[in-house]
Amino acid sequence: GFLRSQLTLISLSGSIAVIGLTALRIRYAWLLGLLVALFDFLPMIGPSTIFVPMIFYYLFMGNISYAVWLTVILGVILVSRQLAEPRIVGAQLGLHPLTSLTSVYLGIRLLGASGFILGPLIMVVLKAIMVVIFIPAWKKEG
Incomplete structure (x- = not known):
């Protein structure tokens, strides 16, 4: 149950990354999306490990629009995960979404x-x- 919910969440993150990176025509979008999904599975690492260096690279190269769009894509990934996680994990484990979110946070x-x-x-x-x-x-x- 829990593993299935995590696979669903990392698939969501990886898919958003692939779609966003492909739309920006960034080379190796599929590979980067796969890495985003892999790092999203590892606690405390997440998709920022892939996106933050890319954002700084494009900033230093003077391509502000790519840096902004990469920041937007990262934001969409992070927000969508935060919104989906309590529902997906809770449904898989039979817990209320708030209970699920609280258990992850306290854990x-x-x-x-x-x-x-x-x-x-x-x-x-x-x-x-x-x-x-x-x-x-x-x-x-009673």
Whole structure:
């Protein structure tokens, strides 16, 4: 479930990168899009690892319009991921989107990069404990 949701998210990021880079006629758009997807899968690295050096390259080369468009593409990737992640991860794991987003955030804050994966998994375990143990006990009392 979680791996499938991450593959969906990195596919989204990679696709946006390929479309944007192809529209700008940047060489090796497919390869760069694949690298964006790969780096997007790695916590704390992300697509900025590919885009920021490219943005600076075009700035130093005096091609301001390419630098601006690359910044826009990076912004679209980052915003779309932030909007899609809670819904996609939550749907795959059976969590509410806000719970999913909170679990990713707390996982990273408390456990570092590994918390990106462990946070949602811990939340799923906690949800299972609630459903199996606590909710039936509360129903018996009420």
